[in-house]
Amino acid sequence: MSETIKQFLYLNRKAPYGTIYAWESLEVVLIGAAFDQDVSLAFMDDGVYQLTKGQDTAGVGMKNFSATYAALGDYEVKKIYVEKESLAERGLSLDDLQHLVWEDEDDDWAEKDSIKLVSREEMTAVMDGADVVFSF
């Protein structure tokens, strides 16, 4: 394994179903995280719908993979940035999203929040800070 740990940012901008982008992104994230990379996720535009609670895919005939986002904590993915403006433009708030957490092994497995709401301006800084940005 390479000794250089790069910061990977996975940018999610599309609705969860209708295209394969959201699921493909999540699979790549899980694979990348299994290789000890520094992984963060960002959700903006229609991508914020990927994290919403209570998804039901019975009508569209696609697998409901929304439960898998809750596994991200197990994969040491602790930084999930959600753009405030994208939520507001769609009439959504943090309460409409799944409560995603990671467990801190060094703090008696305390659950800590993974989702961080950021403004559009802060999001550009998040992107600037990443070594590699994958856009889905």
Place this chain on the structure above:
Amino acid sequence: MPIEVNGKSFDTDEEGYLANINDWEPGVAEVMAKEDDLDLTDEHWDIINYLREYYEEYQIAPAVRVLTKAVGKKFGKDKGNSKYLYGLFPYGPAKQACRYAGLPKPTGCV
């Protein structure tokens, strides 16, 4: 190639993973283990059942690293290492145990 369990036939993919996770019953694991010359103990079943619970909750099979950590937390620190898991499942906990559990091949497992 389908496998025969208690007179019933179960479809599998080309790598021997169960085609339909909902078809699974404990006999499937027994038959698969027998083909590998492995006797399933309670310790094997702990892992198999845990994998099924994990899939039920998250809709994916966990990566080995994730499984190892979770096993250590749930069944004791002495078991949360790959030596213990490979001792139980010599072909690899993810590939062999997931197959016995009727799960698809873990994401990222080549």
